[in-house]
Amino acid sequence: MAKTKLHREGYRIIVWSGLLWLGFNLAVDTLVPYEWLAYLLMFASTVLWLLVIWFFRFPSRSHRSLPNEVIAPVDGRVVVIEEVFEPEFFKDRRLQVSIFMSPLNVHSTRYPIDGKVIYSRYYKGKHMVAYHPKSSELNERTTVVIDNPVVGPVMYRQVAGIIARRIVNYARTGMEVHKGDDAGFIKFGSRVDLFLPVDTEMYVVIGDATRGGETVLGALPVKGK
Numbered sequence: 001m002a003k004t005k006l007h008r009e010g011y012r013i014i015v016w017s018g019l020l021w022l023g024f025n026l027a028v029d030t031l032v033p034y035e036w037l038a039y040l041l042m043f044a045s046t047v048l049w050l051l052v053i054w055f056f057r058f059p060s061r062s063h064r065s066l067p068n069e070v071i072a073p074v075d076g077r078v079v080v081i082e083e084v085f086e087p088e089f090f091k092d093r094r095l096q097v098s099i100f101m102s103p104l105n106v107h108s109t110r111y112p113i114d115g116k117v118i119y120s121r122y123y124k125g126k127h128m129v130a131y132h133p134k135s136s137e138l139n140e141r142t143t144v145v146i147d148n149p150v151v152g153p154v155m156y157r158q159v160a161g162i163i164a165r166r167i168v169n170y171a172r173t174g175m176e177v178h179k180g181d182d183a184g185f186i187k188f189g190s191r192v193d194l195f196l197p198v199d200t201e202m203y204v205v206i207g208d209a210t211r212g213g214e215t216v217l218g219a220l221p222v223k224g225k
């Protein structure tokens with residue numbers, strides 16, 4: 001059975017919210033004159049604190065994939081599979097695969113493929129709903145490109161949504177990264193876009209659910225073939 005631990009991005013928030021939970025419950029126990037109301041408020045505050053802890057869960061994941069196969073970087077649902085022009089790095093046609101994450105999904109980001117980080121950049125931006133077609137270009141986001149020795153460069157982009165207000169990106173230029181390892185965190189609803197070669201063989205379709213670090217999205221063409 002897969003183990004679940006807490007993501008490191010949640011440690012500080014969980015501690016501070018725990019202190020608030022304790023202080024609130026002590027105040028309720030002292031100041032609220034009605035026992036039934038005090039119990040109700042304590043129960044509600046406990047549920048909220050447990051939800052905070054649950055949001056920062058980081059389940060252990062494993063995958064069975066070939067070197068040229070790309071895996072889902074996040075939990076969510078596939079909302080876009082289409083050929084687009086990618087203007088930031090490739091400046092050519094790419095297959096965009098977008099995964100939308102609801103506030104209930106695991107929000108850690110995992111590297112979709114092995115390789116060396118050759119590009120990593122953060123952009124300030126708007127906070128439109130994450131499933132809006134323009135959110136990938138206009139919202140707060142990070143862009144990371146990993147150069148894989150088998151298939152060449154692969155891009156993924158963390159995109160903030162209308163609720164998400166902080167993106168954490170661990171990828172730094174020059175790093176060697178491994179498929180499925182922890183790549184960062186997006187707090188609350190958001191999406192992740194991948195930009196793959198247009199002749200990628202896709203294993204998923206729009207509407208499919210994904211599990212970050214586990215679901216194999218497709219097979220990329222091998223260089224030189």
